[in-house]
Amino acid sequence: QLVEGTVYYWTVIPANAACEGQASQTGEFTTGVTNCEVFATNVPVEIPSDTSETVASQIVIAENFQITGISVSVNIPHTWTADITGTLISPDGTEVQLFSQECGDSDDVVATFTDSGSAQVCGSPIALSGTLKPDSPLSALLNTAAAGTWTLEVFDEFGQDGGSIDSWSLNLCKLNAVLDVADQTLGTFSIFPNPNSGSFTLRLDQAAALQYTAKVFDIRGRLLLERDFNAVGGLLQEQLTIDASSGMYLLEVQTGNSRSVKKFIVR
Template identity: 25%
Template sequence: KTTGATWRSRPPSNSPNRYMPILSRVIAGQLTETNPLESVDNSTWETVSTVARSLNFALTVRDRSETNGVGQMPQSSFDTMIVTVEDVTPFTVFTPPTWGQGSTQTVSWVVGQTTNGTINCQNVNILFSSDGGANFSTTLASNTPNDGSQQITVPTIPDTNNALILVEAADNIFYALSDSFTVSNTPDFSFNNTNGDQSACNIDAVSYNFDYLTSNGFSETTTFSAAGNPTGSSVVFTPANLSSDGSFTMDVNGLTGAAVGDYTITVTGTSTSITKNVDVVLSINNGLCSSVANTTFQTSTTGVIFNTISNLNTGKPSGYSDYTAMSTDINRESSYDLTVYANSDGNFQIITYVWIDWNQNCSFDDAGEQYDLGTSANIVNNPTVNSPLSITVPSEALLGNTTMRVTTKYTAPGANQFPTSCENGADAEVEDYTVNVVASLSVGENVFENFNIWPNPNNGEFTVKLNSNSSDTIKINIYDIRGRQVFNNSYNNTSNFNEVINLGNVQSGIYLLNVSDGFRSTTKKIVVD
């Protein structure tokens, strides 16, 4: 949630540490709660924030009981702190395979954006527990760079199945835990999902990436399988098995028409002597959430400029404006300035956020899809304080049309009532636009003379014709809608280029064909029936 309490006051304690939620719940993987039962020690009704917001904390210290004191008067003091939660990739620790006592091993974690911007955590501490988290008295590394990897020496302890790794910010308050793992000299393997849970909406496939690790000389071949994917879909592993450390990808295909809902897919690694499971979640959505503000006030976005989109002096026709008929083409890995004009409806504060659904999953909650155009005040049809903001199209953004949402919202001074992508009824205005992501281009986008593709649609075989004045070779690259290359070839350049292209047994769908000659380049959509 974006407002309201997420933590509770706990009974007084002589411990200098306060874990939120309590450490036992974190170890159990219970980071959020919905309608929990009341607890005597106030350990329930605590949940981590899953959206960007500000949290206000107060710490109270007392030197003795406030009643029945003897001698000196009881004393107390307090201090306050504001914690800013940002919408970034979660800081997570990979669960190791079995580790042998005294061996040199590598602790791995996902850094995300924790070294950048306002988080700016450059160093971490790595702690070890052999008793399931009852204590983390063993320090494996102190003040080591927050770079996602650190070699350590495993403590010489008796065998245990309850080992845990805790990686904490050395100069901040956040931390992450591994799942329980084993310390023993028994050969073993493990695998971890590295790109998180996925969502799909109006796309046919999603991919999950995994790291595969062995320990203590494990050399058996592990074969991967999955269960729980949506009915009618198929799962492909690349590679299908591994016998040494490496990585693999799980593609879930055929999602068009899958029933809306959340699916827990159990990924199984099976070797001769060991079987292990890892669960991932696939969410099937049927469209973007609605977001409509109220019209009581004139708080609004009054103009948007993004590449070729220029929509100015719009006022506030309603709480939501559908401008998706306005579209612009943007290239992967290229940067574009985004300028938003807004109206604060008087001497009031407003916050403007923009979201772009880069992975086309009909959700704006993914890391890297939210942009802060700033907190402005007392403006009428003027650029927000962070305008123009440079937007770089991610290299992994899916090709094709997607939605850009712009929200300008009133906030009380100091309250930091941030806009959210799916809220309704706020003192705000919401606008949607279309952006079309095309493949990265190394040269300028210039259409060739007499450029033509026929037939289009086709059955995977078609002719490309164009005139070229360059002496360089003609390069043709073809990508599927997810940006995966399905064809590439180079041809001798003639002034009148005419070549039959055969894609073989590709699936039916939309593809993007890019042609370049070192001087000109153009990208066109083709349809394979």
């Protein structure tokens, strides 16, 4: 299994039972990094005690990305949890049953549901709590689009007990590509010394533009430093310093729509 945010190198060697050819040129790629974000609502929705009814609460997600991981947290106070069934419905209509009529006359569901959770076991004073495995796998929602309206439905089969959906949230993960070091549309610039201790010089000869922006990122794509500079007489040369631990970093230099990225090492 490949490690996230790591540069890997590859080469191809042609071979058969009789002979082996020369290796190709070495290529490289950088694995992406998983980032997760919580989307939540805390607007209570009443579950009536005098009727059998399905109530719903919704979360609208504007950002569109492919889901690589998901968990659902709910806070549903309700007397006699054997009355209720909780179901998550995705924007494309896929339904995942989280729990259904568990724990007899016990009260309340305050839990996080994830495919890696524990089996549902009734407890006290809260009927369902902790990190639990849902009745249906949430993996049915992997590799689907996040954008749209997500719905938590709670069906109360009997009208003698009531409660509410006090709050609930979605923890959705996505795979982010690490900053691409192959994008070299600006031209060649130099970083020296490289490796360094976090202090280095950026130099761009034959600078065609006047204004430039330099940004330093860690290998996960997090911005550590941003500075604006002016080239003088076709030369851009500036001293930059970052407070960073040992590792690989990326320096991006941009002017207008042109940019170039180089790696450097801090020791």
